[in-house]
Amino acid sequence: MSDPASVSARWTRLPEGPDVYVATPLAREPRATVVVGMELFGVTPWVERVCERLAAAGYLAIAPDFYWRQSRRAELGYDDAGRKEGFRLLGHLTREGVADDTEASLAAGAELGAGAGRAFVGFSLGGHLGVLAATRLPLDVVVSCYGGWTLDGGIPLAEPQPPLTPQGAASVAAHGTMLLGLVGGQDFLISMVEWQRMGQRLEQAGVRHELIDYPDAQHGFLCEDRPESYDADASGDAWKRILKALAQLPHQG
Numbered sequence: 001m002s003d004p005a006s007v008s009a010r011w012t013r014l015p016e017g018p019d020v021y022v023a024t025p026l027a028r029e030p031r032a033t034v035v036v037g038m039e040l041f042g043v044t045p046w047v048e049r050v051c052e053r054l055a056a057a058g059y060l061a062i063a064p065d066f067y068w069r070q071s072r073r074a075e076l077g078y079d080d081a082g083r084k085e086g087f088r089l090l091g092h093l094t095r096e097g098v099a100d101d102t103e104a105s106l107a108a109g110a111e112l113g114a115g116a117g118r119a120f121v122g123f124s125l126g127g128h129l130g131v132l133a134a135t136r137l138p139l140d141v142v143v144s145c146y147g148g149w150t151l152d153g154g155i156p157l158a159e160p161q162p163p164l165t166p167q168g169a170a171s172v173a174a175h176g177t178m179l180l181g182l183v184g185g186q187d188f189l190i191s192m193v194e195w196q197r198m199g200q201r202l203e204q205a206g207v208r209h210e211l212i213d214y215p216d217a218q219h220g221f222l223c224e225d226r227p228e229s230y231d232a233d234a235s236g237d238a239w240k241r242i243l244k245a246l247a248q249l250p251h252q253g
Contacts (some may be wrong), residue, residue, distance in 0.1 A: 006025065007023050008055075009024075011073075014064075017100075018065045018104070020063060020064045021047070021051055021062070023052045024060050025057075028058060030060035031249065032109075033062065033106050033118055035063075035109075036050055036063040037122025037123060037125070037128075037130050038126050040087070042075045042086070044076075050121075057243055060114040062105045062109055067089040067090075071089060099137055102133040115250065118137075120134070121242060125147070130142045139177050140248070141179075143179075143182070144180070144182070145238070146182065146187055149189075150162055150163050151164050152194070169201050178208040179202065180212070180242070184219060185217060186216065186219075190219075214237070222234075222235045222238055
């Protein structure tokens with residue numbers, strides 16, 4: 001985990017845009033900007049800690065509140081009420097808004113001195129947002145952790161077409177994006193059949209990718225604030241892979 005003394009972290013508001021949680025390393029210039037895609041439950045304390053962990057590894061990590069147009073700084077509980085409100089807020093997201101907020105966050109990272117690399121690391125809903133952003137923006141690396149609804153839809157944001165249509169996958173390939181996907185074999189949202197189809201779609205489009213599944217892990221296995229699904233072994237391996245993927249980012253100096 002990150003050493004809080006090694007990073008600086010704070011909430012701020014982008015001009016005419018979302019509130020963002022920004023974490024930067026203290027001992028060095030950040031080598032790249034990593035947009036952190038929140039879960040359905042918003043930018044929770046766990047998402048903040050993810051940003052701090054990435055900052056401790058040398059990146060400027062910035063988590064935009066994608067719900068800001070409906071509710072500023074929504075932080076929902078991991079319960080039925082939080083899930084219900086999350087889906088309500090999710091229903092108001094648009095593809096254009098996701099792309100705009102991602103681009104604004106990347107621009108903020110550049111203004112704060114981060115290197116040229118542009119990445120997106122997302123969790124659950126955030127994993128979907130990262131894949132969506134990759135179809136519209138030139139990103140170097142996207143890490144989608146158990147991000148659903150990318151192939152067959154299932155949420156208003158993925159209608160009338162989900163992100164990974166053949167055309168969407170071709171856009172990701174044209175941007176030169178490397179996509180790392182991480183999922184649990186017991187995920188209630190993403191079946192192994194869908195995971196295999198996703199790999200086939202990416203392969204056919206020529207997207208550089210690596211898809212990893214952890215047979216015994218559940219949805220949300222990276223989040224230690226959800227003990228019913230957290231998997232320490234899978235999480236430990238996943239974090240190694242996330243940092244290895246980010247190490248491919250271009251950086252200054």
